[in-house]
Amino acid sequence: MFAESRLPPPLHTLLVDDEPAARAALRELLERDPELELVGECASGREALRALQQAPVDLLLLDVGLPDLDGFELLREAGPGAAAAVLFVTGSDAHALHAFDVGALHYLLKPLDAEQLARGVARAKERVRALRVQQLARQLGALYGGSAAPGGPEGLGAPATQGYLQRLALKETGRVTLLPVEEVDWVEADDYYVQVHAGGRSYLLRQSLRALEGQLDPRRFLRIHRSTLVNVARVRELQPLFHGEYWVVLQDGSHLKLSRSYRERLDALLAGREPQSPTGRSPLR
Template identity: 40%
Template sequence: MTPFRVLVVDDEAPARAKVKRLLAGDERFALAGEASDGPEALAQVEALQPDLLVLDVQMPGLTGFEVLASLDPDACPAIIFSTAHDAFALQAFEAHAVDYLLKPYDLGRFRKALDKAEALLRGKRREPERLRALLATARLERLVVKVGEGWVPLRVDDVWHLAADDKYVRVRTAQGEHLVRQSLRTLEERLDPARFIRVHRGDLVNLEAVTRLEPWTHGDGILVLRDGTTVVLSRTHREEFLRRWGLET
């Protein structure tokens, strides 16, 4: 029986060493690798395709939640959270993650988490809806994009326009464009609705990035963004956009 592959993600080396030691005694699971921060975790997930993440919540650079927000829900590994604090996250995420380990934990508690993970993985139920529900409980503040062989976080406030592009979303900022392998719907669910609004079937815009609205045809409009680029405002979304933009209809 091939063991399930585990990626251990924690910014503290002693914490990673403890998880690796606890894993070593369980033949159902095998260590695939480890990562000390969010960007490294994303690179390792892409390279190793683990079955299970043992994931710290509070890490410098990117939190565990931001790591998850950058993964494709339909291909995401099972998740066991491991953290020393954050009672709010415990309450919000306990119902959706495979398990939530509050440090310090012992072998018995760790084995119970692995039992749950095995049951989920043996049933081959990755349950993307569970991950979507998990992510929907927290607003997205940073969006992680791949640049070369590494990963870079973008502040959501700096994002002007998101456009569906096949299986990706094209994200436009003042510094350029990036591709994110997530659906526009998934990102829309996590973005702050006070700042981002759908203006077309395949487009979301940051309301603060819109500098001008120009009429077009058949009730559609043209939104001019800060850099002079344009986005079509469909008549389907026109009334809601005008209301949210502050223009009475």
């Protein structure tokens, strides 16, 4: 028997515009794309807010000038999880910069043609596919995170204990790579994401630095700056700078800045002592 061909699930799409003629024109264009499923149409901001609160969507096509609640107010009240991708479709370019500030993928001007909409929808599809892969990565990470790590001595660079992540699930060119945490060199904050550096390569992970830090063994990974987390086993030396700050030099030659407020915790780990959680600025020795 031949395997059944399965298409990816369509993008659930919500259309929000107070002009009936504009909604009809957009509906006609959207219905030509088999990868989109139009799940609703709204003529006001409040109506759209109720719809998004009941069921978040993959793609939101949104006008700015809506009665009772404009497009920006709608996004603010609905929250970041209401729509994976937002395309503004409006009659004026006056709000373009603001649209990109709130995370819109595209700002399309009326009257709209099929080619313009197709470009915006293509970007939305890429965004949604990436988010679906990242969701799968998190599920795989949760599935494999509790497996046993190789044995080794306790203390600096010791294997992660139960309850801490032992592998990171990372998206890489359409694949999901399971990276053992001991292979991570350092991690840096990148807006709402983090860049994971390992073996000369960099991977983007959709997670905040604070959230990731809480899932990693504190005997192995330590914050040395508000935007930097380091694998202590990768530290080669410390080079003094000014005002109590240091360069942390890794085995691969990377230079990372150590802030004063994090110095004592790093000293404790390097000396084999249990680090204390900072309660403020640590005194300098």
